[in-house]
Amino acid sequence: MFSQYREMLGEGNPAELVEMQGEELWSAARGPKNKPLSACDLGLGAGVVAGAYASLPRYFKDAGRVMDLETRLAWCMNDIQGLSESAVTARPFSVQGQTATDLEALTAWIAGQSRGKVISVPQKHAKEQAAFAEGKRLFNYRAGPYDFSCAGCHSQSSKRIRLTVLPNLTTQEGAANAYRSWPAYRVSQGALRTMQWRMVDCARQQRLPELIFGSPAAVSLLTYLGATANGGIMDAPGIKR
Amino acid sequence: MSARCLVATLSLLVLVLATLSPTTMAGDNESLTASYRAKGQAGLDRLQQSEMQQACSGPVGMEVAADVATKIQKAAMDGVVLPADGKLLGQWEKGQKIAQTGTGMQSSDDPATPNGGNCYACHQLAPEEISFGTLGPSLAGYGKIRGQSEAMLKYTWTRIWNSHAYSACSHMPRFGDAKILTEEQIRDVMAFLFDPASPVNK
Structure with missing residues (x-):
């Protein structure tokens, strides 16, 4: 039922407006250093945007850790533009119905530049492998008053929460279908939502404390999900109910 | 060597x-x-x-060792609290509301508001309700099929209180044990499952 609705919504995705906002931001001189972000290395070389999202998260030597796109953008805004990372990440997600945040807009545009690209999250560096292993451990980690883990809802195929079909994130197919569709415009919230938002909101529904934007746990979970999805074809920003 | x-x-x-x-x-x-x-x-x-x-x-598909499972189940069973007055059934109308309510204990929820049971997230209950999840078994016609013997009432109370008493790594929240629902709320959910007048049994 929702899948047909989603298909219908696909025509004229409001995420396109957010993508345009992000494209402008990428080349605009901003921050105390008055520099554009376009020198930022998203993993494929300084300023290379095409295909970058499809191979994130990955290890960045300059930062010494594994980063997903959103974490990397916050790092570059600090490094290149001189904006404080804590200020950039203080409110990473927009309030329902309001204009997308800079991080959301940039993420939407950069993800869009990976449309049609094969998801290929690297697993060569030891820290990338460690992030995958930690992500897998956290995926199965049951905690909180409801004893929930990610696996509780996302380790079987063709199951539903009420009418919403749950992806089986332990399979390549299930992980790829999820990974390829984020970021996405969430119609029920009137907002573009990113992968970091998805992780944070899942933790809330798990009855856990607040998952911190760009934290090691969030990036590890995304590394596990992304690398499991390897081989899928990116098709984001998507649209969801 | x-x-x-x-x-x-x-x-x-x-x-x-x-x-x-x-x-x-x-x-x-x-x-x-x-x-x-x-x-x-x-x-x-x-x-x-x-x-x-x-x-x-553990990773998906990994079973817990039999002795560990037995220990978990016993501890769960020992912790089950049955109502002192022996009254296991409340009002199905209230139970239906609890089954439909998905909020409770989230960081975004007001602790002063009673928690929901969110039963429909995972179970089919009243056949007339089409928005139900499938992670748990269908409970449509629960009372009509099983009757209201004391053993059946106690078994169901125990399942709701702490499902781990019967399956060590059950994914169902421990509604009584973890104080998600009050004793009175569990009575109402029980009535929603067992009362012949409840839509579950229509």
């Missing part, structure tokens, strides 16, 4: 690693607590696992 010696060394290594694993877990969980912050009613203490949670956090 002889083959036998190698085997002995390896076995010892495995044994040492197994003994060390709780320490390793604690170390890993420091990075876990650094990844979350307390919000609303959800404190960082929620990241600490109980023995059951830890035993049931």
